[in-house]
Amino acid sequence: MPPSDVSFPFPAPATAGPDTIAHTPGVANNQGNFRVNNLLAIDYQNLGAASTLTVDGLGGSDTLVAGGTQDNDTFGVSTTGAVALNSRLVINQTAVEGLVLTGLDGDDIFNIPGNHPYSAGISIQAGNPSASDVVNFTASATVANDVTVSFGAATVQE
Numbered sequence: 001m002p003p004s005d006v007s008f009p010f011p012a013p014a015t016a017g018p019d020t021i022a023h024t025p026g027v028a029n030n031q032g033n034f035r036v037n038n039l040l041a042i043d044y045q046n047l048g049a050a051s052t053l054t055v056d057g058l059g060g061s062d063t064l065v066a067g068g069t070q071d072n073d074t075f076g077v078s079t080t081g082a083v084a085l086n087s088r089l090v091i092n093q094t095a096v097e098g099l100v101l102t103g104l105d106g107d108d109i110f111n112i113p114g115n116h117p118y119s120a121g122i123s124i125q126a127g128n129p130s131a132s133d134v135v136n137f138t139a140s141a142t143v144a145n146d147v148t149v150s151f152g153a154a155t156v157q158e
Helices: none
Strands: 006-008 020-025 032-036 042-044 053-056 063-067 074-077 083-085 091-094 098-102 109-113 121-125 134-138 148-150 155-157
Touching (some): 020 053, 063 083, 083 091
Parallel strands (some): 020 063, 053 091
Antiparallel strands (some): 020 032, 074 083
């Protein structure tokens, strides 16, 4: 029976300082790897559909880099900061300040809520082919919040 819960860090935890925690999806929906900074990657595979993946930044100013595939992808970020990619296992987060979504090739869709928890923001690296990717930004229900779009700085923020 596959494990139902997998939490990272193990065995190479993030440090108390700033870290980049990169996730690369594998071929199957329940397969991939995590790498903290330049440490050896931690591979996982054959996890059950009810499994969860959790990244804990521990301290410092940490960034989660969630990679896509070479195909058409749909990324979703929840208001808790959980990152979904297509039908793959969701990546939950604790104490992570920044998020980078890397679409690679394909026609990708990025669904981003305005009230996400990433204090350092979310960066979207859409990839190829150019001009075929879509960002859907959903503002929170708070009426008093303004949404600012800066094409020069390539930012959308609430």
